[in-house]
Amino acid sequence: MCRRMSSARWSIGDAVMAVFGSPVARGDDAERAVRAALAIPRIIEQLNASSPHPDLEIHMAVNTGEAVVTIDPGSPDGDLLVAGDVVNTASRLQGAAPPGRVLIGEETFRATRRVIRSEPVPAVAAKGKREPIPAWVAIEALVPLAVRPAQMPFVGRDGESGLVRDIWSRAVAERRPHLVTILGEAGIGKTRLAEEFSFDVKETGGQAFHVRELPYEQSSGYETFVQLVHEVAGIFESDPNPVAMAKLEASLDHLGLADPALVQLLSVFARTPEAVADDRRSLFEAARRYVEALASTTGTLIVFEDVHWAHPSTLDLITSLAGRARDAPIVFLALARPELLDLRPAWG
Ligand SMILES: Nc1ncnc2c1ncn2[C@@H]1O[C@H](COP(=O)(O)OP(=O)(O)OP(=O)(O)O)[C@@H](O)[C@H]1O
């Protein structure tokens, strides 16, 4: 839930509630909440497999709507108090959810239907409600986290697009990596420019990957590389570890990287339990071989979204790859708000 930017979590008896979109709404709060919920069964499965087999069962629901949120200014991590019908309804849905499944309410369904596949289930009759509550069961994400569905036509960015296209042509012609950074205030159109450009890249036979930093990331610091390796290998967050590991091995084999030491190192980026990340130099080296292999047969674009939130180790890794990858037609396109320069004045 932390990784998907929930701002608060607390427990009431054996129930846990998490709030997304407060104190700061990000427009995709419902989606992140459902993705977080879909990732939980795998964790429960791991817990149950561990000794002494706790035999846990989980019932989940996500509901969206208006609530009265009180932030406790005295608490160090800004404790939230949330009240409103949306909370009661979430609790009713949760009570009706089958084991291991995620029920979602109507507004959550509408907000996520283009990115998450859900199936309707019979409305939930609930105490204190005149009408049964319409409900869906969330099944799976339809697109990776960073991909947004199509929107309005793209206008008036010929200069910027032309610049990126020139750099791309050079990277492909010279088989040399390039790091391009687009800096700009929130909402200025960085993501959109990158999406349009990815589309062009794919149209012309190249491949494009989108990965995205998360503001409240509290993990190892390589979130975007985890996303990249997952996307390339077709690993889902809901995959049990042995499945994730098998997919990683198959993907590395396909890339011609079936060296056990390398598999071991790259499993850091697939977040499998064998992961070890104590040797940063070897890890960066493994990442370099990985992107070189990825780009060996075709021009490759990797878009790093929201780099101003990146962990310093990710910034180091991106710079290292851009400086060291050899014989690789690859463009790293970093998108960031200007505060990146507070973090790294010499970036780019
Ligand atoms: N050139 C453009 N033509 C049409 N629509 C655009 C254009 N640029 C941006 N938009 C639209 O404006 C909105 C904000 O743009 P976008 O999400 O790309 O901003 P951003 O710079 O990535 O912001 P953030 O820093 O918050 O990530 C989006 O809905 C996007 O589709």
Ligand SMILES: [Mg+2]
């Ligand atoms: Mg953006």
